[in-house]
Amino acid sequence: MNQEHLHSQYKAIVIGGSAGSFQVISAILQALPEKFPIPIIMCLHRLKHVRTGFVEALNIKSAKVIEEPEDKESIRRGGIYLAPANYHLAVELGNTFTMSTEEMVNNSRPAIDITFQTAAYVFRNKLIGVLLSGANKDGAIGMKYIHERGGITLIQDPAECLIDTMPKAALDITSVDYTYKTNQIINFLLTLHKQYVA
Amino acid sequence: MQEIEIADLRKITEIIQSSHDYDFTNYAMSSFKRRIQRVIELYKLSSVDALVKRLEADQNFFKEFLSEITVNVTEMFRDPTFWRELRDDIIPNILLNNDTFSIWHAGCSSGEEVFSIAILLKEMGILDRVKIVATDIDHVILYRARQGMYSMKNMELNGKNYIQFQGKSSLTDYYREEGGKAIMNKDLVENVEFREHNLVIGDPFSKFDLVLCRNVMIYFNQTLQNQVLKLFHASMHKYAYLAIGAKESLIWCEIANKFIVVNNEEKIYKKIKD
Incomplete structure (x- = not known):
């Protein structure tokens, strides 16, 4: 891991995933210490018309409480957020969330590109973008934008992905700082955590 | 770019x-x-x-x-459980004290939810007793709402939502198909008043028993949300209801204490103070 990336100034981690990412997300959430301070904002493709069940499933194994934010809710230190069904989830200036019911992007609502781009706009180089397994190209443009704004980009190793289209799409159009397997992603987060404890 | x-x-x-x-x-x-x-x-x-x-x-x-x-992405009976709550709980409560009542549909867009409420009221047998005013900032979209013509492609989702809403018949009973379009029965909205109204600069124009404004205020910042909530408050009778979108909230608005939460899942509020 690049030493320059090891600091305690991060404002948020955004995670995008689709087909094949649920196990990875579960493993990450399970491994996170309860006091992990950096807000995590997850945009995972999900059934558009099933409002309940997903966040509950993620909560089962995690020591942290995962929630679907409401419009204009403040992003809290240590908060873990999941984009709700059938809404785009955007980060707004002033450190709040904004919901949107706009047209689907990449055939998705929530769309990872929207969450990533708005987060990168607000958090600039104090953002980490993580893109996991998935079967379409959503998130690639978002990763490119995170990189352009000086943030860190991390993809799940395509070799480990159940479906590698999504991380590969990011690799095609932007520079990626880290290509990691699930356990390496977890180590990365735990290493970062130490920066905040120290 | x-x-x-x-x-x-x-x-x-x-x-x-x-x-x-x-x-x-x-x-x-x-x-x-x-x-x-x-x-x-x-x-x-x-x-x-x-x-x-x-x-x-x-x-x-x-x-x-x-x-x-303006964002004009909408569905009929979006969040079917909300519409069930309206039919099974909220409207019966309004009817306890009123023979007739009025609804303001603020930000009605292309009208899918106007038809949803009209179908709901018709199935309750009270459509002729309810005055509905549907407003939007954009007069082009209001024209489309009045026309009630929707792409057949969208009717599949609308029909699915209607089934989950557990309506009395089939959504197909409320429209006919013509050239790839679903043409809604006109009698559903013959008493609906469609009018141009801008929530940002518009004044209160009447008092209502139920205000529907779902997924509209998400496009506003908190300053404007506060202002619009005051407009709604001034446009509601005491004990009238306000419904917003599933992921919206009033709790951080300045005049939130003039409302109580009736249903937090479906985001239905009741005005309790003038």
């Missing part, structure tokens, strides 16, 4: 205000910026300045701009 900066957005809202008397200054930045980006791409404009020039000079372009900038 260059990044749109905050200063660009300010330029745009200023020109809209001075040339057209619409106020977008307190729209939520992230979505407003995306809508602007969309218009620039749609009309193949070279820059923000090109957009500003066009907005300044071209009255007809502004009308189109207004239609593109």
Whole structure:
């Protein structure tokens, strides 16, 4: 891991995933210490018309409480957020969330590109973008934008992905700082955590 | 395409205000910026300045701009459990004390939810006893709402929602198909008043027993949400209901204490103080 990336100034981690990412997300959430301070904002493709069940499933194994934010809710230190069904989830200036019911992007609502781009706009180089397994190209443009704004980009190793289209799409159009397997992603987060404890 | 900066957005809202008397200054930045980006791409404009020039000079372009900038993605019976709650709990409560009542549908867009409420009331046998006023900022979309013509492609989802709503018949009973379009039965909305109204600068124009404004205020910042909630408050009878979208909230608004939460899952509130 690049030493320059090891600091305690991060404002948020955004995670995008689709087909094949649920196990990875579960493993990450399970491994996170309860006091992990950096807000995590997850945009995972999900059934558009099933409002309940997903966040509950993620909560089962995690020591942290995962929630679907409401419009204009403040992003809290240590908060873990999941984009709700059938809404785009955007980060707004002033450190709040904004919901949107706009047209689907990449055939998705929530769309990872929207969450990533708005987060990168607000958090600039104090953002980490993580893109996991998935079967379409959503998130690639978002990763490119995170990189352009000086943030860190991390993809799940395509070799480990159940479906590698999504991380590969990011690799095609932007520079990626880290290509990691699930356990390496977890180590990365735990290493970062130490920066905040120290 | 260059990044749109905050200063660009300010330029745009200023020109809209001075040339057209619409106020977008307190729209939520992230979505407003995306809508602007969309218009620039749609009309193949070279820059923000090109957009500003066009907005300044071209009255007809502004009308189109207004239609593109507002989000008109909607469904019939979106969140079926909300509509069930309305039918099984909220409306029966209103009927306890009123033989007739009134509904304001604020930000009705292309009218899918207007037809939803009309179908719901018809199935309750009270459609002729309810006065519905449906408003939107954009008169082009209001015209479409009044027409009640929807792409058949969308009717599949609408029909699914209707089944989950557990309606009395089939959604197909309320429209006929013609040239790939679903044409809604006109009698459903014959008593609906469609009118242009801008939540940002509009005044209260009547008092209502139920206000529906789902997924509209998400496009506003907190300042404007506060202001619009005051407008709703002034437009509601005491003990009237207000419904907002599933992921919206009033709890951080200045006058939240004048409302109580009736149903937090479906985001239904009741006005308890004048």
